[in-house]
Amino acid sequence: MVKAQFRSTVFLFLGLWLAPNAYAEPIPTPSGKYNVGIQRHLVPFINKNDPTWPNEVSTEYLVTLYYPTPDEAAEPSPYIEPELAQLYTDFSGWNFSHLTSTMRKDASFLPKPAGPTLLFGPSGWGPSTDGDGILLSELASHGYVIAALDHIFEQPFLRLPNGTGIYGLAIDFNGDLEYIQALHEVRVREMVHFAGFLPKLAAKLHAPFKTDKLGAFGHSLGGSSSLNAALETDKIAAAINMDGTNFGRLNTTSDSLNKPSLLLGFDGHTPEIDDTWENFFKSQKGWWRLFTVTDAKHNDWTDMAFWKKWGTTRPLGAIDGDRMVALRNRYVKAFFDEHLLGKDDAVLDGPSEDWPEVNYIQGNQ
DSSP: OOOEEEOOOHHHHHHHHTTTTTTTTEOOOOSSSEEEEEEEEEEEEEEEETTTTTGGGGEEEEEEEEEEEESOOOOOOEESSSHHHHHHHHHOOOOOOTTEEEEETOOOOSSSOOOOOOEOOOOTTTGGGEEEEEEEEHHTTTTTTTEEEEEETTTEEEETSSSSEEEOOOTTTTOOHHHHHHHEEEEEEEEHHHHHHHHHHHHHHHHHOOOSSSSEEEETTHHHHHHHHHHHHEEEEEEEEEEEEOOOOHHHHHOOOOOEEEESSSTTTSTTTTTTHHHHHHOOOOOEEEEEEETOOOOGSSSSHHHHGGGOOSSOOSSOOHHHHHHHHHHHHHHHHHHHOOOOGGGGSSSTTTTTTTEEEEOOO
């Protein structure tokens, strides 16, 4: 177990939050037929050569499960941990502490699986997976189970299952290439480990989760980690990289995934400016697509696209936040629906009249 660095007073916070946040506003309502449950678990795993942990050996990581539930939606509660919200307010001028969700903590499971299981990796040193909760809850509302993996002592702030809060790297951390590559490999090993650990966790929870033919996806460092994890294990059947430079084996070899992959980029993020994407596409023999979005920037592929409605000094694109949220939901779900459920979707085949800001750059098969 990690040593606690910070202990939050949850009930005190809730009391203080309710009074000044009478103007609380919900995050976008998921469009699927299911309400969404959420729970956190620590997964034991010895991971060496970890630059973020004491003695460079991590012993566990955090997984947050988003899943469809038969339970009623919860009463609105803070969508982001208050400590994390404060870090972003201090750094970037966002004030989104009033945002709420109705995901129910420790909710019941459905009696049988409603969809595949997906593994998600967040951006490097923030935001944590909570900062992609809009997308993850949207997928869960349509029957998917999402295991969102956070690396302890990397993410700026994490809440552990026992309520302990742990601070990690600063939001404006600037690691050198050696550090980033080492952290990337740590992330890949965690995702591969969880792909194998999932059946054990599902059995322990008596949860009807599908444990094979998994999907993997992530943003930035988490996107590259997802593609590399798909290369390392056959348990992952399809993967998405949202705007992440590729590191690891995919950028140092000519190995092909031989499974479907999707790259989603900011405006202008193409192989012409990112050699790692050019290397990737040259090697791929399976189905793949590359789309970029006009007026989007790197962090618009996270929930930050929605946060910017409340002000920011950190650069984001001119694309409307609500539009970007809908676009991200549409393309991520379409990919997994097609490649894990066999539901073909023409939006992945080229330009779309419904999404004129999405640029089809190239693809295969």
